[in-house]
Amino acid sequence: MIHCEGLVKIYKAADLEVFALQGLDLQVEAGELMAIIGNSGSGKSTLLNMLGGLDRPTAGVLQVNGLDLLRAGERDLIRYKRETVGFVWQNNARNLIPYLTALENVELPILLTGRSKRQRALYLLEAVGLAHRAGNKLNQLSGGEQQRVAIAIALANSPKLLLADEPTGSVDTRMAEQILDLFRELNRNAGITIVIVTHDPQLAKKVDRVVAIRDGKTSSEMIRKKSYAEELAELEMGLAEAETETHVEYAVLDKAGRLQVPAGYLESIGAKNANKVKLEVADGRIIIMPPESAEGKG
CATH class of the missing domain: 2.10.260 (Pemi-like Protein 1; Chain: D)
Incomplete structure:
Protein backbone atom coordinates (compact mmCIF):
# COMPACT_ATOMS: atom_id res chain seq x y z
CA MET A 1 0.00 0.00 0.00
CA ILE A 2 2.79 2.45 0.94
CA HIS A 3 6.33 2.41 -0.44
CA CYS A 4 8.77 5.11 0.68
CA GLU A 5 12.43 4.96 -0.29
CA GLY A 6 15.06 7.61 0.38
CA LEU A 7 12.30 10.14 1.04
CA VAL A 8 13.55 13.71 1.46
CA LYS A 9 11.59 16.85 2.34
CA ILE A 10 13.28 20.25 2.52
CA TYR A 11 11.44 23.36 3.63
CA LYS A 12 12.88 26.69 2.57
CA ALA A 13 12.36 29.97 4.43
CA ALA A 14 14.37 32.96 3.18
CA ASP A 15 17.97 31.67 3.07
CA LEU A 16 17.32 28.83 5.52
CA GLU A 17 16.80 25.19 4.53
CA VAL A 18 15.26 22.75 7.00
CA PHE A 19 15.48 18.99 6.35
CA ALA A 20 12.23 17.56 7.73
CA LEU A 21 12.90 14.11 6.20
CA GLN A 22 16.39 12.86 5.46
CA GLY A 23 16.20 9.70 3.38
CA LEU A 24 13.29 7.94 5.10
CA ASP A 25 12.40 4.35 4.13
CA LEU A 26 9.01 2.80 4.97
CA GLN A 27 6.91 -0.10 3.74
CA VAL A 28 3.26 -0.61 4.78
CA GLU A 29 1.31 -3.61 3.52
CA ALA A 30 -2.33 -3.39 2.44
CA GLY A 31 -4.62 -4.15 5.38
CA GLU A 32 -2.09 -3.22 8.08
CA LEU A 33 -2.97 -1.35 11.26
CA MET A 34 0.24 0.33 12.35
CA ALA A 35 1.51 3.38 14.20
CA ILE A 36 4.28 5.88 13.53
CA ILE A 37 5.75 7.45 16.67
CA GLY A 38 8.33 10.14 17.23
CA ASN A 39 9.05 13.24 19.23
CA SER A 40 7.96 16.69 18.09
CA GLY A 41 10.07 17.69 15.08
CA SER A 42 10.98 14.11 14.15
CA GLY A 43 9.26 14.36 10.76
CA LYS A 44 6.18 12.23 11.40
CA SER A 45 3.62 14.96 10.60
CA THR A 46 5.55 15.88 7.45
CA LEU A 47 5.34 12.25 6.36
CA LEU A 48 1.61 12.12 7.10
CA ASN A 49 0.93 15.25 5.03
CA MET A 50 2.78 13.73 2.07
CA LEU A 51 0.96 10.41 2.40
CA GLY A 52 -2.29 12.38 2.35
CA GLY A 53 -1.33 14.23 -0.84
CA LEU A 54 -1.26 17.57 1.00
CA ASP A 55 2.46 18.13 0.41
CA ARG A 56 4.99 16.82 -2.10
CA PRO A 57 8.38 15.25 -1.37
CA THR A 58 11.52 17.06 -2.43
CA ALA A 59 13.21 13.83 -3.58
CA GLY A 60 13.01 10.06 -3.24
CA VAL A 61 10.21 7.57 -3.90
CA LEU A 62 6.69 7.85 -2.48
CA GLN A 63 4.05 5.50 -3.86
CA VAL A 64 0.64 4.86 -2.34
CA ASN A 65 -1.71 2.27 -3.84
CA GLY A 66 0.43 2.35 -7.01
CA LEU A 67 0.31 6.14 -7.47
CA ASP A 68 3.63 8.04 -7.61
CA LEU A 69 2.89 11.04 -5.38
CA LEU A 70 6.13 12.78 -6.34
CA ARG A 71 5.22 13.00 -10.03
CA ALA A 72 1.40 12.83 -10.00
CA GLY A 73 -0.44 15.67 -11.75
CA GLU A 74 -2.99 17.88 -9.97
CA ARG A 75 -5.96 15.98 -11.40
CA ASP A 76 -4.57 12.65 -10.19
CA LEU A 77 -3.88 14.15 -6.76
CA ILE A 78 -7.45 15.44 -6.45
CA ARG A 79 -8.81 12.01 -7.39
CA TYR A 80 -6.40 10.40 -4.91
CA LYS A 81 -7.58 12.62 -2.05
CA ARG A 82 -11.23 11.98 -2.92
CA GLU A 83 -11.10 8.24 -3.52
CA THR A 84 -8.02 6.64 -1.94
CA VAL A 85 -7.19 8.38 1.33
CA GLY A 86 -9.17 9.52 4.37
CA PHE A 87 -7.81 11.89 7.05
CA VAL A 88 -8.60 12.19 10.76
CA TRP A 89 -7.02 15.23 12.41
CA GLN A 90 -6.35 15.80 16.10
CA ASN A 91 -7.98 19.24 15.84
CA ASN A 92 -11.69 18.61 15.23
CA ALA A 93 -12.04 22.07 13.67
CA ARG A 94 -10.19 20.69 10.62
CA ASN A 95 -12.72 17.85 10.26
CA LEU A 96 -16.05 19.34 11.24
CA ILE A 97 -18.32 22.27 10.39
CA PRO A 98 -19.84 23.51 13.67
CA TYR A 99 -23.21 24.78 12.38
CA LEU A 100 -24.07 21.44 10.72
CA THR A 101 -25.45 18.36 12.47
CA ALA A 102 -23.39 15.18 12.78
CA LEU A 103 -25.35 13.68 9.87
CA GLU A 104 -24.90 16.74 7.65
CA ASN A 105 -21.15 16.78 8.35
CA VAL A 106 -20.85 13.19 7.14
CA GLU A 107 -23.10 13.82 4.12
CA LEU A 108 -21.00 16.70 2.84
CA PRO A 109 -18.03 14.79 1.33
CA ILE A 110 -20.41 12.20 -0.18
CA LEU A 111 -21.99 14.96 -2.29
CA LEU A 112 -18.86 14.94 -4.47
CA THR A 113 -19.48 11.34 -5.54
CA GLY A 114 -23.10 11.75 -6.61
CA ARG A 115 -24.12 8.76 -4.51
CA SER A 116 -27.12 8.60 -2.20
CA LYS A 117 -25.65 10.57 0.69
CA ARG A 118 -28.28 10.10 3.40
CA GLN A 119 -28.18 6.29 3.50
CA ARG A 120 -24.37 6.16 3.40
CA ALA A 121 -24.02 8.82 6.11
CA LEU A 122 -26.46 7.04 8.43
CA TYR A 123 -24.60 3.76 7.88
CA LEU A 124 -21.29 5.38 8.82
CA LEU A 125 -22.69 7.06 11.94
CA GLU A 126 -24.04 3.69 13.00
CA ALA A 127 -20.63 2.11 12.31
CA VAL A 128 -18.97 4.55 14.74
CA GLY A 129 -21.75 4.14 17.32
CA LEU A 130 -23.41 7.54 16.84
CA ALA A 131 -26.64 6.83 14.93
CA HIS A 132 -28.60 8.15 17.92
CA ARG A 133 -26.75 11.49 17.71
CA ALA A 134 -27.27 12.10 13.98
CA GLY A 135 -29.38 15.23 14.50
CA ASN A 136 -27.12 16.85 17.10
CA LYS A 137 -24.99 19.91 16.42
CA LEU A 138 -21.31 19.75 17.38
CA ASN A 139 -21.72 21.78 20.57
CA GLN A 140 -24.08 19.03 21.79
CA LEU A 141 -21.43 16.32 21.35
CA SER A 142 -18.53 15.43 23.62
CA GLY A 143 -14.93 15.56 22.36
CA GLY A 144 -14.88 11.80 21.87
CA GLU A 145 -18.18 11.87 19.97
CA GLN A 146 -16.86 14.65 17.72
CA GLN A 147 -13.78 12.56 17.00
CA ARG A 148 -15.97 9.61 16.02
CA VAL A 149 -17.94 11.87 13.66
CA ALA A 150 -14.59 12.88 12.17
CA ILE A 151 -13.76 9.20 11.60
CA ALA A 152 -17.12 8.70 9.88
CA ILE A 153 -16.32 11.68 7.60
CA ALA A 154 -12.91 10.20 6.77
CA LEU A 155 -14.67 6.95 5.74
CA ALA A 156 -17.35 8.70 3.68
CA ASN A 157 -15.84 7.86 0.29
CA SER A 158 -14.67 4.34 1.18
CA PRO A 159 -10.92 5.07 1.26
CA LYS A 160 -8.34 2.30 1.00
CA LEU A 161 -6.00 4.17 3.38
CA LEU A 162 -6.96 5.97 6.60
CA LEU A 163 -4.45 8.42 8.10
CA ALA A 164 -4.98 9.51 11.70
CA ASP A 165 -2.96 12.39 13.19
CA GLU A 166 -2.91 12.12 17.01
CA PRO A 167 -6.52 10.80 16.98
CA THR A 168 -6.56 10.23 20.76
CA GLY A 169 -4.66 13.38 21.73
CA SER A 170 -7.69 15.43 22.80
CA VAL A 171 -9.77 12.77 24.59
CA ASP A 172 -9.56 10.98 27.92
CA THR A 173 -8.10 7.49 28.39
CA ARG A 174 -11.45 5.68 28.23
CA MET A 175 -12.47 7.40 24.99
CA ALA A 176 -8.99 6.81 23.56
CA GLU A 177 -9.49 3.08 24.13
CA GLN A 178 -12.85 3.22 22.35
CA ILE A 179 -11.38 5.06 19.37
CA LEU A 180 -8.55 2.53 19.07
CA ASP A 181 -11.07 -0.32 19.33
CA LEU A 182 -13.01 1.34 16.50
CA PHE A 183 -9.86 1.50 14.34
CA ARG A 184 -9.21 -2.18 14.98
CA GLU A 185 -12.78 -3.06 14.03
CA LEU A 186 -12.61 -1.03 10.81
CA ASN A 187 -9.28 -2.60 9.95
CA ARG A 188 -10.52 -6.12 10.62
CA ASN A 189 -14.00 -5.88 9.05
CA ALA A 190 -13.42 -3.49 6.16
CA GLY A 191 -9.76 -4.28 5.43
CA ILE A 192 -8.78 -0.60 5.50
CA THR A 193 -5.07 0.12 5.86
CA ILE A 194 -4.72 2.43 8.89
CA VAL A 195 -1.68 4.52 9.78
CA ILE A 196 -1.81 6.30 13.14
CA VAL A 197 0.73 9.04 13.82
CA THR A 198 1.32 9.85 17.47
CA HIS A 199 3.90 10.80 20.08
CA ASP A 200 2.29 8.39 22.58
CA PRO A 201 4.38 5.19 23.02
CA GLN A 202 1.44 3.53 24.79
CA LEU A 203 -0.12 3.01 21.37
CA ALA A 204 2.52 0.35 20.84
CA LYS A 205 0.49 -1.94 23.09
CA LYS A 206 -2.54 -1.63 20.82
CA VAL A 207 -1.18 -2.22 17.30
CA ASP A 208 0.92 -4.98 15.80
CA ARG A 209 3.68 -2.82 14.31
CA VAL A 210 5.14 0.51 15.37
CA VAL A 211 7.71 2.47 13.37
CA ALA A 212 9.75 5.07 15.25
CA ILE A 213 11.06 8.13 13.40
CA ARG A 214 14.00 10.17 14.65
CA ASP A 215 15.68 13.10 12.88
CA GLY A 216 13.75 12.52 9.68
CA LYS A 217 14.59 8.81 9.32
CA THR A 218 13.09 5.55 10.49
CA SER A 219 15.17 4.57 13.52
CA SER A 220 13.50 1.39 14.80
CA GLU A 221 10.50 -0.90 14.47
CA MET A 222 8.56 -2.61 17.22
CA ILE A 223 6.73 -5.77 16.20
CA ARG A 224 4.21 -7.51 18.43
CA LYS A 225 5.19 -10.98 19.65
CA LYS A 226 1.57 -12.11 19.28
CA SER A 227 -1.25 -10.33 17.49
CA TYR A 228 -3.47 -8.17 19.70
CA ALA A 229 -6.44 -10.45 18.92
CA GLU A 230 -4.50 -13.59 19.93
CA GLU A 231 -3.36 -11.96 23.15
CA LEU A 232 -6.90 -10.91 24.09
CA ALA A 233 -8.27 -14.36 23.27
CA GLU A 234 -5.66 -16.05 25.48
CA LEU A 235 -6.36 -13.64 28.33
CA GLU A 236 -10.11 -14.24 28.10
CA MET A 237 -9.58 -18.02 28.16
CA GLY A 238 -7.19 -17.73 31.10
CA LEU A 239 -4.36 -19.29 29.12
CA ALA A 240 -1.89 -16.47 29.67
CA GLU A 241 -1.13 -13.46 31.80
CA ALA A 242 -0.75 -9.98 30.37
CA GLU A 243 2.83 -9.46 29.20
CA THR A 244 4.65 -6.29 30.17
CA GLU A 245 6.88 -6.56 27.09
CA THR A 246 4.46 -7.12 24.22
CA HIS A 247 6.77 -6.09 21.36
CA VAL A 248 10.25 -6.86 20.10
CA GLU A 249 12.22 -3.77 19.01
CA TYR A 250 14.46 -3.87 15.94
CA ALA A 251 16.92 -1.23 14.73
CA VAL A 252 16.36 -0.29 11.09
CA LEU A 253 19.28 -1.02 8.74
CA ASP A 254 19.34 0.92 5.47
CA LYS A 255 20.77 -0.27 2.16
CA ALA A 256 24.14 1.34 2.91
CA GLY A 257 24.43 -0.58 6.20
CA ARG A 258 23.66 2.43 8.41
CA LEU A 259 21.51 2.21 11.51
CA GLN A 260 20.47 4.56 14.31
CA VAL A 261 21.63 3.34 17.70
Whole structure:
Protein backbone atom coordinates (compact mmCIF):
# COMPACT_ATOMS: atom_id res chain seq x y z
CA MET A 1 0.00 0.00 0.00
CA ILE A 2 2.79 2.45 0.94
CA HIS A 3 6.33 2.41 -0.44
CA CYS A 4 8.77 5.11 0.68
CA GLU A 5 12.43 4.96 -0.29
CA GLY A 6 15.06 7.61 0.38
CA LEU A 7 12.30 10.14 1.04
CA VAL A 8 13.55 13.71 1.46
CA LYS A 9 11.59 16.85 2.34
CA ILE A 10 13.28 20.25 2.52
CA TYR A 11 11.44 23.36 3.63
CA LYS A 12 12.88 26.69 2.57
CA ALA A 13 12.36 29.97 4.43
CA ALA A 14 14.37 32.96 3.18
CA ASP A 15 17.97 31.67 3.07
CA LEU A 16 17.32 28.83 5.52
CA GLU A 17 16.80 25.19 4.53
CA VAL A 18 15.26 22.75 7.00
CA PHE A 19 15.48 18.99 6.35
CA ALA A 20 12.23 17.56 7.73
CA LEU A 21 12.90 14.11 6.20
CA GLN A 22 16.39 12.86 5.46
CA GLY A 23 16.20 9.70 3.38
CA LEU A 24 13.29 7.94 5.10
CA ASP A 25 12.40 4.35 4.13
CA LEU A 26 9.01 2.80 4.97
CA GLN A 27 6.91 -0.10 3.74
CA VAL A 28 3.26 -0.61 4.78
CA GLU A 29 1.31 -3.61 3.52
CA ALA A 30 -2.33 -3.39 2.44
CA GLY A 31 -4.62 -4.15 5.38
CA GLU A 32 -2.09 -3.22 8.08
CA LEU A 33 -2.97 -1.35 11.26
CA MET A 34 0.24 0.33 12.35
CA ALA A 35 1.51 3.38 14.20
CA ILE A 36 4.28 5.88 13.53
CA ILE A 37 5.75 7.45 16.67
CA GLY A 38 8.33 10.14 17.23
CA ASN A 39 9.05 13.24 19.23
CA SER A 40 7.96 16.69 18.09
CA GLY A 41 10.07 17.69 15.08
CA SER A 42 10.98 14.11 14.15
CA GLY A 43 9.26 14.36 10.76
CA LYS A 44 6.18 12.23 11.40
CA SER A 45 3.62 14.96 10.60
CA THR A 46 5.55 15.88 7.45
CA LEU A 47 5.34 12.25 6.36
CA LEU A 48 1.61 12.12 7.10
CA ASN A 49 0.93 15.25 5.03
CA MET A 50 2.78 13.73 2.07
CA LEU A 51 0.96 10.41 2.40
CA GLY A 52 -2.29 12.38 2.35
CA GLY A 53 -1.33 14.23 -0.84
CA LEU A 54 -1.26 17.57 1.00
CA ASP A 55 2.46 18.13 0.41
CA ARG A 56 4.99 16.82 -2.10
CA PRO A 57 8.38 15.25 -1.37
CA THR A 58 11.52 17.06 -2.43
CA ALA A 59 13.21 13.83 -3.58
CA GLY A 60 13.01 10.06 -3.24
CA VAL A 61 10.21 7.57 -3.90
CA LEU A 62 6.69 7.85 -2.48
CA GLN A 63 4.05 5.50 -3.86
CA VAL A 64 0.64 4.86 -2.34
CA ASN A 65 -1.71 2.27 -3.84
CA GLY A 66 0.43 2.35 -7.01
CA LEU A 67 0.31 6.14 -7.47
CA ASP A 68 3.63 8.04 -7.61
CA LEU A 69 2.89 11.04 -5.38
CA LEU A 70 6.13 12.78 -6.34
CA ARG A 71 5.22 13.00 -10.03
CA ALA A 72 1.40 12.83 -10.00
CA GLY A 73 -0.44 15.67 -11.75
CA GLU A 74 -2.99 17.88 -9.97
CA ARG A 75 -5.96 15.98 -11.40
CA ASP A 76 -4.57 12.65 -10.19
CA LEU A 77 -3.88 14.15 -6.76
CA ILE A 78 -7.45 15.44 -6.45
CA ARG A 79 -8.81 12.01 -7.39
CA TYR A 80 -6.40 10.40 -4.91
CA LYS A 81 -7.58 12.62 -2.05
CA ARG A 82 -11.23 11.98 -2.92
CA GLU A 83 -11.10 8.24 -3.52
CA THR A 84 -8.02 6.64 -1.94
CA VAL A 85 -7.19 8.38 1.33
CA GLY A 86 -9.17 9.52 4.37
CA PHE A 87 -7.81 11.89 7.05
CA VAL A 88 -8.60 12.19 10.76
CA TRP A 89 -7.02 15.23 12.41
CA GLN A 90 -6.35 15.80 16.10
CA ASN A 91 -7.98 19.24 15.84
CA ASN A 92 -11.69 18.61 15.23
CA ALA A 93 -12.04 22.07 13.67
CA ARG A 94 -10.19 20.69 10.62
CA ASN A 95 -12.72 17.85 10.26
CA LEU A 96 -16.05 19.34 11.24
CA ILE A 97 -18.32 22.27 10.39
CA PRO A 98 -19.84 23.51 13.67
CA TYR A 99 -23.21 24.78 12.38
CA LEU A 100 -24.07 21.44 10.72
CA THR A 101 -25.45 18.36 12.47
CA ALA A 102 -23.39 15.18 12.78
CA LEU A 103 -25.35 13.68 9.87
CA GLU A 104 -24.90 16.74 7.65
CA ASN A 105 -21.15 16.78 8.35
CA VAL A 106 -20.85 13.19 7.14
CA GLU A 107 -23.10 13.82 4.12
CA LEU A 108 -21.00 16.70 2.84
CA PRO A 109 -18.03 14.79 1.33
CA ILE A 110 -20.41 12.20 -0.18
CA LEU A 111 -21.99 14.96 -2.29
CA LEU A 112 -18.86 14.94 -4.47
CA THR A 113 -19.48 11.34 -5.54
CA GLY A 114 -23.10 11.75 -6.61
CA ARG A 115 -24.12 8.76 -4.51
CA SER A 116 -27.12 8.60 -2.20
CA LYS A 117 -25.65 10.57 0.69
CA ARG A 118 -28.28 10.10 3.40
CA GLN A 119 -28.18 6.29 3.50
CA ARG A 120 -24.37 6.16 3.40
CA ALA A 121 -24.02 8.82 6.11
CA LEU A 122 -26.46 7.04 8.43
CA TYR A 123 -24.60 3.76 7.88
CA LEU A 124 -21.29 5.38 8.82
CA LEU A 125 -22.69 7.06 11.94
CA GLU A 126 -24.04 3.69 13.00
CA ALA A 127 -20.63 2.11 12.31
CA VAL A 128 -18.97 4.55 14.74
CA GLY A 129 -21.75 4.14 17.32
CA LEU A 130 -23.41 7.54 16.84
CA ALA A 131 -26.64 6.83 14.93
CA HIS A 132 -28.60 8.15 17.92
CA ARG A 133 -26.75 11.49 17.71
CA ALA A 134 -27.27 12.10 13.98
CA GLY A 135 -29.38 15.23 14.50
CA ASN A 136 -27.12 16.85 17.10
CA LYS A 137 -24.99 19.91 16.42
CA LEU A 138 -21.31 19.75 17.38
CA ASN A 139 -21.72 21.78 20.57
CA GLN A 140 -24.08 19.03 21.79
CA LEU A 141 -21.43 16.32 21.35
CA SER A 142 -18.53 15.43 23.62
CA GLY A 143 -14.93 15.56 22.36
CA GLY A 144 -14.88 11.80 21.87
CA GLU A 145 -18.18 11.87 19.97
CA GLN A 146 -16.86 14.65 17.72
CA GLN A 147 -13.78 12.56 17.00
CA ARG A 148 -15.97 9.61 16.02
CA VAL A 149 -17.94 11.87 13.66
CA ALA A 150 -14.59 12.88 12.17
CA ILE A 151 -13.76 9.20 11.60
CA ALA A 152 -17.12 8.70 9.88
CA ILE A 153 -16.32 11.68 7.60
CA ALA A 154 -12.91 10.20 6.77
CA LEU A 155 -14.67 6.95 5.74
CA ALA A 156 -17.35 8.70 3.68
CA ASN A 157 -15.84 7.86 0.29
CA SER A 158 -14.67 4.34 1.18
CA PRO A 159 -10.92 5.07 1.26
CA LYS A 160 -8.34 2.30 1.00
CA LEU A 161 -6.00 4.17 3.38
CA LEU A 162 -6.96 5.97 6.60
CA LEU A 163 -4.45 8.42 8.10
CA ALA A 164 -4.98 9.51 11.70
CA ASP A 165 -2.96 12.39 13.19
CA GLU A 166 -2.91 12.12 17.01
CA PRO A 167 -6.52 10.80 16.98
CA THR A 168 -6.56 10.23 20.76
CA GLY A 169 -4.66 13.38 21.73
CA SER A 170 -7.69 15.43 22.80
CA VAL A 171 -9.77 12.77 24.59
CA ASP A 172 -9.56 10.98 27.92
CA THR A 173 -8.10 7.49 28.39
CA ARG A 174 -11.45 5.68 28.23
CA MET A 175 -12.47 7.40 24.99
CA ALA A 176 -8.99 6.81 23.56
CA GLU A 177 -9.49 3.08 24.13
CA GLN A 178 -12.85 3.22 22.35
CA ILE A 179 -11.38 5.06 19.37
CA LEU A 180 -8.55 2.53 19.07
CA ASP A 181 -11.07 -0.32 19.33
CA LEU A 182 -13.01 1.34 16.50
CA PHE A 183 -9.86 1.50 14.34
CA ARG A 184 -9.21 -2.18 14.98
CA GLU A 185 -12.78 -3.06 14.03
CA LEU A 186 -12.61 -1.03 10.81
CA ASN A 187 -9.28 -2.60 9.95
CA ARG A 188 -10.52 -6.12 10.62
CA ASN A 189 -14.00 -5.88 9.05
CA ALA A 190 -13.42 -3.49 6.16
CA GLY A 191 -9.76 -4.28 5.43
CA ILE A 192 -8.78 -0.60 5.50
CA THR A 193 -5.07 0.12 5.86
CA ILE A 194 -4.72 2.43 8.89
CA VAL A 195 -1.68 4.52 9.78
CA ILE A 196 -1.81 6.30 13.14
CA VAL A 197 0.73 9.04 13.82
CA THR A 198 1.32 9.85 17.47
CA HIS A 199 3.90 10.80 20.08
CA ASP A 200 2.29 8.39 22.58
CA PRO A 201 4.38 5.19 23.02
CA GLN A 202 1.44 3.53 24.79
CA LEU A 203 -0.12 3.01 21.37
CA ALA A 204 2.52 0.35 20.84
CA LYS A 205 0.49 -1.94 23.09
CA LYS A 206 -2.54 -1.63 20.82
CA VAL A 207 -1.18 -2.22 17.30
CA ASP A 208 0.92 -4.98 15.80
CA ARG A 209 3.68 -2.82 14.31
CA VAL A 210 5.14 0.51 15.37
CA VAL A 211 7.71 2.47 13.37
CA ALA A 212 9.75 5.07 15.25
CA ILE A 213 11.06 8.13 13.40
CA ARG A 214 14.00 10.17 14.65
CA ASP A 215 15.68 13.10 12.88
CA GLY A 216 13.75 12.52 9.68
CA LYS A 217 14.59 8.81 9.32
CA THR A 218 13.09 5.55 10.49
CA SER A 219 15.17 4.57 13.52
CA SER A 220 13.50 1.39 14.80
CA GLU A 221 10.50 -0.90 14.47
CA MET A 222 8.56 -2.61 17.22
CA ILE A 223 6.73 -5.77 16.20
CA ARG A 224 4.21 -7.51 18.43
CA LYS A 225 5.19 -10.98 19.65
CA LYS A 226 1.57 -12.11 19.28
CA SER A 227 -1.25 -10.33 17.49
CA TYR A 228 -3.47 -8.17 19.70
CA ALA A 229 -6.44 -10.45 18.92
CA GLU A 230 -4.50 -13.59 19.93
CA GLU A 231 -3.36 -11.96 23.15
CA LEU A 232 -6.90 -10.91 24.09
CA ALA A 233 -8.27 -14.36 23.27
CA GLU A 234 -5.66 -16.05 25.48
CA LEU A 235 -6.36 -13.64 28.33
CA GLU A 236 -10.11 -14.24 28.10
CA MET A 237 -9.58 -18.02 28.16
CA GLY A 238 -7.19 -17.73 31.10
CA LEU A 239 -4.36 -19.29 29.12
CA ALA A 240 -1.89 -16.47 29.67
CA GLU A 241 -1.13 -13.46 31.80
CA ALA A 242 -0.75 -9.98 30.37
CA GLU A 243 2.83 -9.46 29.20
CA THR A 244 4.65 -6.29 30.17
CA GLU A 245 6.88 -6.56 27.09
CA THR A 246 4.46 -7.12 24.22
CA HIS A 247 6.77 -6.09 21.36
CA VAL A 248 10.25 -6.86 20.10
CA GLU A 249 12.22 -3.77 19.01
CA TYR A 250 14.46 -3.87 15.94
CA ALA A 251 16.92 -1.23 14.73
CA VAL A 252 16.36 -0.29 11.09
CA LEU A 253 19.28 -1.02 8.74
CA ASP A 254 19.34 0.92 5.47
CA LYS A 255 20.77 -0.27 2.16
CA ALA A 256 24.14 1.34 2.91
CA GLY A 257 24.43 -0.58 6.20
CA ARG A 258 23.66 2.43 8.41
CA LEU A 259 21.51 2.21 11.51
CA GLN A 260 20.47 4.56 14.31
CA VAL A 261 21.63 3.34 17.70
CA PRO A 262 19.23 4.43 20.49
CA ALA A 263 20.71 7.25 22.59
CA GLY A 264 20.16 5.24 25.78
CA TYR A 265 22.35 2.42 24.46
CA LEU A 266 25.18 4.80 23.58
CA GLU A 267 24.89 6.53 26.95
CA SER A 268 25.13 3.20 28.77
CA ILE A 269 28.56 2.51 27.21
CA GLY A 270 29.77 6.09 27.63
CA ALA A 271 29.57 6.97 23.94
CA LYS A 272 26.60 9.37 23.94
CA ASN A 273 28.62 12.34 22.65
CA ALA A 274 31.12 10.35 20.58
CA ASN A 275 31.28 10.88 16.83
CA LYS A 276 32.77 7.45 16.21
CA VAL A 277 32.64 4.00 17.80
CA LYS A 278 34.56 0.74 17.41
CA LEU A 279 32.83 -2.31 15.90
CA GLU A 280 33.90 -5.92 16.39
CA VAL A 281 32.38 -9.22 15.33
CA ALA A 282 32.43 -11.95 17.98
CA ASP A 283 30.40 -15.16 18.25
CA GLY A 284 28.02 -14.09 15.51
CA ARG A 285 27.35 -10.70 17.10
CA ILE A 286 28.39 -7.17 16.26
CA ILE A 287 29.78 -5.41 19.34
CA ILE A 288 29.79 -1.61 19.65
CA MET A 289 32.43 -0.05 21.88
CA PRO A 290 33.26 3.58 22.72
CA PRO A 291 36.51 4.99 21.25
CA GLU A 292 38.41 5.02 24.59
CA SER A 293 37.45 1.39 25.24
CA ALA A 294 38.63 0.42 21.78
CA GLU A 295 41.91 2.31 22.19
CA GLY A 296 42.59 0.74 25.58
CA LYS A 297 41.93 -2.67 24.14
CA GLY A 298 44.42 -2.04 21.32
